[in-house]
Amino acid sequence: MQFTETELKGVWLIEPTPTIDDRGSFTRVFCEKEMADCGLATRFVQHSRSHSVRKGTLRGLHFQEQPYTEVKLVSCVRGAVFDVVVDLRPNSPTRNRWLGFELTPANMKQVYIPEGFAHGLQTLTDDAEVSYMISQFYTPHAAKGVRYNDPVFSINWPLMPTAMSDRDKSWPLLRKLVH
Structure with missing residues:
Protein backbone atom coordinates (compact mmCIF):
# COMPACT_ATOMS: atom_id res chain seq x y z
CA MET A 1 0.00 0.00 0.00
CA GLN A 2 1.23 3.47 -0.83
CA PHE A 3 0.41 6.29 1.60
CA THR A 4 0.60 9.89 0.38
CA GLU A 5 -0.21 12.77 2.69
CA THR A 6 -1.93 15.59 0.82
CA GLU A 7 -1.43 19.34 1.18
CA LEU A 8 -4.29 19.29 3.73
CA LYS A 9 -2.42 17.95 6.76
CA GLY A 10 -3.95 14.73 8.00
CA VAL A 11 -5.73 13.85 4.73
CA TRP A 12 -4.08 10.86 3.06
CA LEU A 13 -4.53 9.21 -0.32
CA ILE A 14 -4.04 5.48 0.08
CA GLU A 15 -3.34 3.43 -3.02
CA PRO A 16 -3.40 -0.34 -2.65
CA THR A 17 -0.83 -2.23 -4.71
CA PRO A 18 -2.35 -5.40 -6.14
CA THR A 19 -0.42 -8.58 -6.78
CA ILE A 20 -1.39 -9.80 -10.24
CA ASP A 21 -0.89 -13.21 -11.80
CA ASP A 22 -2.67 -15.48 -14.28
CA ARG A 23 -5.48 -16.15 -11.75
CA GLY A 24 -6.30 -12.46 -11.35
CA SER A 25 -5.25 -10.26 -8.46
CA PHE A 26 -5.04 -9.99 -4.69
CA THR A 27 -5.13 -6.62 -2.97
CA ARG A 28 -4.79 -5.63 0.67
CA GLN A 46 -18.81 1.19 11.73
CA HIS A 47 -18.61 0.15 8.10
CA SER A 48 -21.30 1.79 5.96
CA ARG A 49 -22.14 1.92 2.27
CA SER A 50 -24.10 4.39 0.20
CA HIS A 51 -25.67 3.54 -3.14
CA SER A 52 -26.67 6.27 -5.60
CA VAL A 53 -28.84 5.46 -8.57
CA ARG A 54 -28.17 8.51 -10.75
CA LYS A 55 -25.06 10.14 -12.14
CA GLY A 56 -24.66 13.59 -10.58
CA THR A 57 -26.09 12.64 -7.18
CA LEU A 58 -24.50 14.83 -4.52
CA ARG A 59 -24.12 13.82 -0.87
CA GLY A 60 -22.71 16.16 1.75
CA LEU A 61 -20.92 18.07 3.08
CA HIS A 62 -21.17 16.13 6.37
CA PHE A 63 -19.33 15.92 9.69
CA GLN A 64 -20.03 15.18 13.35
CA GLU A 65 -19.51 17.74 16.10
CA GLN A 66 -17.30 17.23 19.16
CA PRO A 67 -17.09 15.04 21.11
CA TYR A 68 -18.34 12.75 18.32
CA THR A 69 -15.89 13.80 15.59
CA GLU A 70 -14.95 10.98 13.28
CA VAL A 71 -12.24 9.67 11.01
CA LYS A 72 -13.39 8.14 7.71
CA LEU A 73 -11.70 5.84 5.24
CA VAL A 74 -13.63 6.13 1.97
CA SER A 75 -13.49 4.09 -1.24
CA CYS A 76 -15.69 3.50 -4.27
CA VAL A 77 -16.72 -0.11 -4.84
CA ARG A 78 -18.96 0.41 -7.91
CA GLY A 79 -19.16 3.17 -10.50
CA ALA A 80 -17.15 6.34 -9.96
CA VAL A 81 -17.33 9.30 -7.57
CA PHE A 82 -15.71 12.68 -7.04
CA ASP A 83 -14.90 12.62 -3.32
CA VAL A 84 -14.41 15.95 -1.51
CA VAL A 85 -12.90 16.88 1.84
CA VAL A 86 -13.06 20.38 3.36
CA ASP A 87 -10.83 21.50 6.23
CA LEU A 88 -13.01 22.96 9.00
CA ARG A 89 -10.39 22.86 11.77
CA PRO A 90 -10.47 26.24 13.56
CA ASN A 91 -6.71 26.81 13.86
CA SER A 92 -5.60 25.09 10.67
CA PRO A 93 -3.50 27.06 8.16
CA THR A 94 -5.58 25.34 5.44
CA ARG A 95 -8.98 26.08 7.02
CA ASN A 96 -11.77 26.20 4.40
CA ARG A 97 -9.59 24.65 1.68
CA TRP A 98 -10.84 21.57 -0.11
CA LEU A 99 -9.49 18.68 -2.15
CA GLY A 100 -11.28 16.37 -4.56
CA PHE A 101 -10.35 12.83 -5.60
CA GLU A 102 -11.78 10.56 -8.27
CA LEU A 103 -12.43 7.17 -6.72
CA THR A 104 -13.26 4.06 -8.74
CA PRO A 105 -13.03 0.29 -8.20
CA ALA A 106 -10.36 0.19 -10.91
CA ASN A 107 -8.02 2.76 -9.31
CA MET A 108 -8.74 1.34 -5.79
CA LYS A 109 -7.81 4.68 -4.21
CA GLN A 110 -8.99 5.39 -0.69
CA VAL A 111 -9.22 8.74 1.07
CA TYR A 112 -8.35 8.93 4.76
CA ILE A 113 -10.26 11.85 6.28
CA PRO A 114 -9.24 12.95 9.78
CA GLU A 115 -11.40 14.61 12.43
CA GLY A 116 -12.27 18.21 11.70
CA PHE A 117 -13.11 17.79 8.03
CA ALA A 118 -16.41 17.88 6.21
CA HIS A 119 -16.93 15.18 3.60
CA ASP A 127 -25.31 3.03 -9.97
CA ALA A 128 -22.37 4.14 -7.80
CA GLU A 129 -21.59 2.63 -4.41
CA VAL A 130 -19.24 4.01 -1.76
CA SER A 131 -17.77 2.26 1.27
CA TYR A 132 -17.05 4.13 4.51
CA MET A 133 -15.02 2.85 7.45
CA ILE A 134 -15.89 5.18 10.34
CA SER A 135 -14.13 5.61 13.69
CA GLN A 136 -17.13 6.91 15.66
CA PHE A 137 -20.67 5.65 16.02
CA TYR A 138 -23.25 7.69 14.14
CA THR A 139 -24.71 10.18 16.63
CA PRO A 140 -27.79 11.90 15.15
CA HIS A 141 -27.69 15.02 17.36
CA ALA A 142 -24.01 15.57 16.45
CA ALA A 143 -24.54 15.09 12.69
CA LYS A 144 -24.00 18.43 10.96
CA GLY A 145 -23.17 19.79 7.56
CA VAL A 146 -22.33 22.81 5.46
CA ARG A 147 -23.74 23.78 2.10
CA TYR A 148 -22.18 22.02 -0.89
CA ASN A 149 -22.09 25.27 -2.88
CA MET A 160 -24.66 19.91 -11.92
CA PRO A 161 -26.36 18.01 -9.08
CA THR A 162 -29.14 15.71 -10.32
CA ALA A 163 -30.25 14.44 -6.91
CA MET A 164 -29.72 15.60 -3.32
CA SER A 165 -31.48 15.05 -0.03
CA ASP A 166 -33.54 17.93 1.33
CA ARG A 167 -31.26 17.91 4.35
CA ASP A 168 -28.13 18.38 2.21
CA LYS A 169 -29.81 21.22 0.29
CA SER A 170 -30.61 23.01 3.54
CA TRP A 171 -27.27 22.89 5.37
CA PRO A 172 -26.19 26.38 6.44
CA LEU A 173 -23.47 28.44 4.85
CA LEU A 174 -20.25 28.33 6.86
CA ARG A 175 -20.65 31.89 8.16
CA LYS A 176 -23.92 30.83 9.83
CA LEU A 177 -22.53 27.66 11.28
CA VAL A 178 -21.71 27.59 14.98
CA HIS A 179 -19.60 24.59 15.97
Whole structure:
Protein backbone atom coordinates (compact mmCIF):
# COMPACT_ATOMS: atom_id res chain seq x y z
CA MET A 1 0.00 0.00 0.00
CA GLN A 2 1.23 3.47 -0.83
CA PHE A 3 0.41 6.29 1.60
CA THR A 4 0.60 9.89 0.38
CA GLU A 5 -0.21 12.77 2.69
CA THR A 6 -1.93 15.59 0.82
CA GLU A 7 -1.43 19.34 1.18
CA LEU A 8 -4.29 19.29 3.73
CA LYS A 9 -2.42 17.95 6.76
CA GLY A 10 -3.95 14.73 8.00
CA VAL A 11 -5.73 13.85 4.73
CA TRP A 12 -4.08 10.86 3.06
CA LEU A 13 -4.53 9.21 -0.32
CA ILE A 14 -4.04 5.48 0.08
CA GLU A 15 -3.34 3.43 -3.02
CA PRO A 16 -3.40 -0.34 -2.65
CA THR A 17 -0.83 -2.23 -4.71
CA PRO A 18 -2.35 -5.40 -6.14
CA THR A 19 -0.42 -8.58 -6.78
CA ILE A 20 -1.39 -9.80 -10.24
CA ASP A 21 -0.89 -13.21 -11.80
CA ASP A 22 -2.67 -15.48 -14.28
CA ARG A 23 -5.48 -16.15 -11.75
CA GLY A 24 -6.30 -12.46 -11.35
CA SER A 25 -5.25 -10.26 -8.46
CA PHE A 26 -5.04 -9.99 -4.69
CA THR A 27 -5.13 -6.62 -2.97
CA ARG A 28 -4.79 -5.63 0.67
CA VAL A 29 -7.01 -2.60 1.32
CA PHE A 30 -6.41 -2.20 5.05
CA CYS A 31 -3.38 -2.86 7.23
CA GLU A 32 -3.44 -1.76 10.87
CA LYS A 33 0.36 -1.77 11.13
CA GLU A 34 0.98 0.28 7.98
CA MET A 35 -1.69 2.80 8.95
CA ALA A 36 -0.36 3.09 12.50
CA ASP A 37 3.17 3.57 11.11
CA CYS A 38 1.79 6.68 9.32
CA GLY A 39 0.13 7.89 12.53
CA LEU A 40 -3.38 7.12 11.24
CA ALA A 41 -6.35 5.85 13.21
CA THR A 42 -6.87 2.11 12.93
CA ARG A 43 -10.03 1.56 14.97
CA PHE A 44 -13.21 1.71 12.93
CA VAL A 45 -16.47 0.96 14.73
CA GLN A 46 -18.81 1.19 11.73
CA HIS A 47 -18.61 0.15 8.10
CA SER A 48 -21.30 1.79 5.96
CA ARG A 49 -22.14 1.92 2.27
CA SER A 50 -24.10 4.39 0.20
CA HIS A 51 -25.67 3.54 -3.14
CA SER A 52 -26.67 6.27 -5.60
CA VAL A 53 -28.84 5.46 -8.57
CA ARG A 54 -28.17 8.51 -10.75
CA LYS A 55 -25.06 10.14 -12.14
CA GLY A 56 -24.66 13.59 -10.58
CA THR A 57 -26.09 12.64 -7.18
CA LEU A 58 -24.50 14.83 -4.52
CA ARG A 59 -24.12 13.82 -0.87
CA GLY A 60 -22.71 16.16 1.75
CA LEU A 61 -20.92 18.07 3.08
CA HIS A 62 -21.17 16.13 6.37
CA PHE A 63 -19.33 15.92 9.69
CA GLN A 64 -20.03 15.18 13.35
CA GLU A 65 -19.51 17.74 16.10
CA GLN A 66 -17.30 17.23 19.16
CA PRO A 67 -17.09 15.04 21.11
CA TYR A 68 -18.34 12.75 18.32
CA THR A 69 -15.89 13.80 15.59
CA GLU A 70 -14.95 10.98 13.28
CA VAL A 71 -12.24 9.67 11.01
CA LYS A 72 -13.39 8.14 7.71
CA LEU A 73 -11.70 5.84 5.24
CA VAL A 74 -13.63 6.13 1.97
CA SER A 75 -13.49 4.09 -1.24
CA CYS A 76 -15.69 3.50 -4.27
CA VAL A 77 -16.72 -0.11 -4.84
CA ARG A 78 -18.96 0.41 -7.91
CA GLY A 79 -19.16 3.17 -10.50
CA ALA A 80 -17.15 6.34 -9.96
CA VAL A 81 -17.33 9.30 -7.57
CA PHE A 82 -15.71 12.68 -7.04
CA ASP A 83 -14.90 12.62 -3.32
CA VAL A 84 -14.41 15.95 -1.51
CA VAL A 85 -12.90 16.88 1.84
CA VAL A 86 -13.06 20.38 3.36
CA ASP A 87 -10.83 21.50 6.23
CA LEU A 88 -13.01 22.96 9.00
CA ARG A 89 -10.39 22.86 11.77
CA PRO A 90 -10.47 26.24 13.56
CA ASN A 91 -6.71 26.81 13.86
CA SER A 92 -5.60 25.09 10.67
CA PRO A 93 -3.50 27.06 8.16
CA THR A 94 -5.58 25.34 5.44
CA ARG A 95 -8.98 26.08 7.02
CA ASN A 96 -11.77 26.20 4.40
CA ARG A 97 -9.59 24.65 1.68
CA TRP A 98 -10.84 21.57 -0.11
CA LEU A 99 -9.49 18.68 -2.15
CA GLY A 100 -11.28 16.37 -4.56
CA PHE A 101 -10.35 12.83 -5.60
CA GLU A 102 -11.78 10.56 -8.27
CA LEU A 103 -12.43 7.17 -6.72
CA THR A 104 -13.26 4.06 -8.74
CA PRO A 105 -13.03 0.29 -8.20
CA ALA A 106 -10.36 0.19 -10.91
CA ASN A 107 -8.02 2.76 -9.31
CA MET A 108 -8.74 1.34 -5.79
CA LYS A 109 -7.81 4.68 -4.21
CA GLN A 110 -8.99 5.39 -0.69
CA VAL A 111 -9.22 8.74 1.07
CA TYR A 112 -8.35 8.93 4.76
CA ILE A 113 -10.26 11.85 6.28
CA PRO A 114 -9.24 12.95 9.78
CA GLU A 115 -11.40 14.61 12.43
CA GLY A 116 -12.27 18.21 11.70
CA PHE A 117 -13.11 17.79 8.03
CA ALA A 118 -16.41 17.88 6.21
CA HIS A 119 -16.93 15.18 3.60
CA GLY A 120 -19.07 14.97 0.48
CA LEU A 121 -19.18 13.28 -2.86
CA GLN A 122 -20.77 13.43 -6.28
CA THR A 123 -21.42 10.38 -8.41
CA LEU A 124 -19.80 10.41 -11.84
CA THR A 125 -21.75 7.36 -13.04
CA ASP A 126 -25.16 5.83 -12.55
CA ASP A 127 -25.31 3.03 -9.97
CA ALA A 128 -22.37 4.14 -7.80
CA GLU A 129 -21.59 2.63 -4.41
CA VAL A 130 -19.24 4.01 -1.76
CA SER A 131 -17.77 2.26 1.27
CA TYR A 132 -17.05 4.13 4.51
CA MET A 133 -15.02 2.85 7.45
CA ILE A 134 -15.89 5.18 10.34
CA SER A 135 -14.13 5.61 13.69
CA GLN A 136 -17.13 6.91 15.66
CA PHE A 137 -20.67 5.65 16.02
CA TYR A 138 -23.25 7.69 14.14
CA THR A 139 -24.71 10.18 16.63
CA PRO A 140 -27.79 11.90 15.15
CA HIS A 141 -27.69 15.02 17.36
CA ALA A 142 -24.01 15.57 16.45
CA ALA A 143 -24.54 15.09 12.69
CA LYS A 144 -24.00 18.43 10.96
CA GLY A 145 -23.17 19.79 7.56
CA VAL A 146 -22.33 22.81 5.46
CA ARG A 147 -23.74 23.78 2.10
CA TYR A 148 -22.18 22.02 -0.89
CA ASN A 149 -22.09 25.27 -2.88
CA ASP A 150 -20.82 27.60 -0.14
CA PRO A 151 -18.87 30.42 -1.85
CA VAL A 152 -16.25 30.28 0.94
CA PHE A 153 -15.15 26.90 -0.41
CA SER A 154 -15.91 27.40 -4.14
CA ILE A 155 -15.82 23.66 -4.76
CA ASN A 156 -15.55 22.85 -8.43
CA TRP A 157 -18.07 20.00 -8.60
CA PRO A 158 -17.72 18.18 -11.93
CA LEU A 159 -21.48 18.04 -12.69
CA MET A 160 -24.66 19.91 -11.92
CA PRO A 161 -26.36 18.01 -9.08
CA THR A 162 -29.14 15.71 -10.32
CA ALA A 163 -30.25 14.44 -6.91
CA MET A 164 -29.72 15.60 -3.32
CA SER A 165 -31.48 15.05 -0.03
CA ASP A 166 -33.54 17.93 1.33
CA ARG A 167 -31.26 17.91 4.35
CA ASP A 168 -28.13 18.38 2.21
CA LYS A 169 -29.81 21.22 0.29
CA SER A 170 -30.61 23.01 3.54
CA TRP A 171 -27.27 22.89 5.37
CA PRO A 172 -26.19 26.38 6.44
CA LEU A 173 -23.47 28.44 4.85
CA LEU A 174 -20.25 28.33 6.86
CA ARG A 175 -20.65 31.89 8.16
CA LYS A 176 -23.92 30.83 9.83
CA LEU A 177 -22.53 27.66 11.28
CA VAL A 178 -21.71 27.59 14.98
CA HIS A 179 -19.60 24.59 15.97
